[in-house]
Amino acid sequence: QVQLQESGPGLVKPSQTLSLTCTVSGGSITSGSYYWSWIRQPAGKGLEWIGRIYTSGSTNYNPSLKSRVTISVDTSKNQFSLKLSSVTAADTAVYYCARANGFYFDYWGQGTLVTVSS
Amino acid sequence: QSALTQPASVSGSPGQSITISCTGTSSDVGSYNLVSWYQQHPGKAPKLMIYEDTKRPSGVSNRFSGSKSGNTASLTISGLQAEDEADYYCCSYAGSSTWVFGGGTKLTVL
Numbered sequence: 001q002v003q004l005q006e007s008g009p010g011l012v013k014p015s016q017t018l019s020l021t022c023t024v025s026g027g028s029i030t031s032g033s034y035y036w037s038w039i040r041q042p043a044g045k046g047l048e049w050i051g052r053i054y055t056s057g058s059t060n061y062n063p064s065l066k067s068r069v070t071i072s073v074d075t076s077k078n079q080f081s082l083k084l085s086s087v088t089a090a091d092t093a094v095y096y097c098a099r100a101n102g103f104y105f106d107y108w109g110q111g112t113l114v115t116v117s118s
Numbered sequence: 119q120s121a122l123t124q125p126a127s128v129s130g131s132p133g134q135s136i137t138i139s140c141t142g143t144s145s146d147v148g149s150y151n152l153v154s155w156y157q158q159h160p161g162k163a164p165k166l167m168i169y170e171d172t173k174r175p176s177g178v179s180n181r182f183s184g185s186k187s188g189n190t191a192s193l194t195i196s197g198l199q200a201e202d203e204a205d206y207y208c209c210s211y212a213g214s215s216t217w218v219f220g221g222g223t224k225l226t227v228l
Contacts, residue, residue, distance in 0.1 A: 039219075046121060047156075047164065047207050049217040060215035063119060096163060103211045104154035104169040111163055 002026045004097050004109035012091075012116050018084040022097030022109060029078045030055045035100035036080045038071060040093040041111070048093075052100050053080055087116045122147065122208055122220035129226040135196040138223045140208030141189060146218055148189040152211035155184060155193045158222075159204045167206075168193060195225070203227040 008020035022036070029036065038050040051061035053071045061069050065084070073080040084091060092115050098105040123141040130136040140153065147153055151171045156164035166175055168184035171191060181196045191210070195202055208220040 046221040047209070047219040049209075049219060052215075062216060102169075103150075103152040103217075104166060104209070105156075105164075106166050106169075106175065108163040108165075 002099060002107045004099065004107055006095060006097050006109045006112040008112065008114070010113055010115060012087055012114060013118050014088055014116055015086055018082070018087050018091060018114055018116070020082045020095055020097075020112065020114070021079050022081070024078045024080075024099075028075075029073070029080065030075050036071075036073065037098045037100045037105060038082045039096045039098055039105070039108075041096070042090075042093040050082065050084075050095075089116050092116045119212055119216060119218055122210060122218055124206075124208060124220040124223045126221075127224045127226065129228055130195075130198045131228045132198050132200065134198050135194060136198060136225065137195075138193045138206050138208075138225070140191040140193070140210075140220050142191070142210050142218070143189055146210040146212040147186065147191055149213065150211045151186070153184065153186060153191040154209045155182075155191075156207045156209065157202075157204045158207065164207060198227055200227050 003025045005023045012018045035052040037052040051071050053059045068085045070083040094111040096111045097109045099107040155168040158164045171186045172184045183194045185192050206223045212218045
């Protein structure tokens with residue numbers, strides 16, 4: 001059973017860079033033809049797809065966030081990561097990592113709250 | 119790329135059926151058979167309920183079904199149960215390797 005776990009600072013100052021890591025367990029991140037995604041959810045609001053990465057390093061990003069987002073993968077650690085630069089209060093949200101199985105998301109992490117505040 | 123449109127809330131009594139709509143455009147919902155639906159209980163991660171418009175993952179109750187007509191996808195829950203009370207989100211492939219979610223619908227079981 002694949003499990004995903006997000007980790008990283010819960011508080012980030014405005015204009016700084018948000019950095020999160022997702023650790024995958026229960027299987028190798030390189031097995032199967034899966035992409036690995038980041039999705040976020042502001043409090044009381046809907047879900048927003050941020051982007052995805054394949055283990056080759058190929059990435060795709062939400063056009064609305066593309067200029068600020070970088071997703072990377074470390075296959076030796078079975079992890080993938082998210083960096084979001086120049087954050088504002090609007091980036092405060094619960095951030096989820098998820099496995100993209102084709103065109104849907106079948107395994108999700110529990111989510112981690114990141115608050116942007118000085 | 120705008121969010122898909124869902125009703126803010128729906129409700130039903132135990133045993134009844136309800137349907138949640140998800141309206142997109144000809145660039146997303148209407149172009150691909152790639153709508154998925156997620157159930158989210160408070161404080162929990164979303165759970166996949168339907169994928170590729172109508173398919174149900176192993177382990178998901180057959181009380182959940184998906185359909186689509188034109189630019190609108192729908193999730194139907196039959197035989198409502200108390201544990202179905204949750205938020206539901208639709209998601210569609212939007213082309214160019216991007217995805218778009220709906221704003222979510224709160225289901226209340228009366």
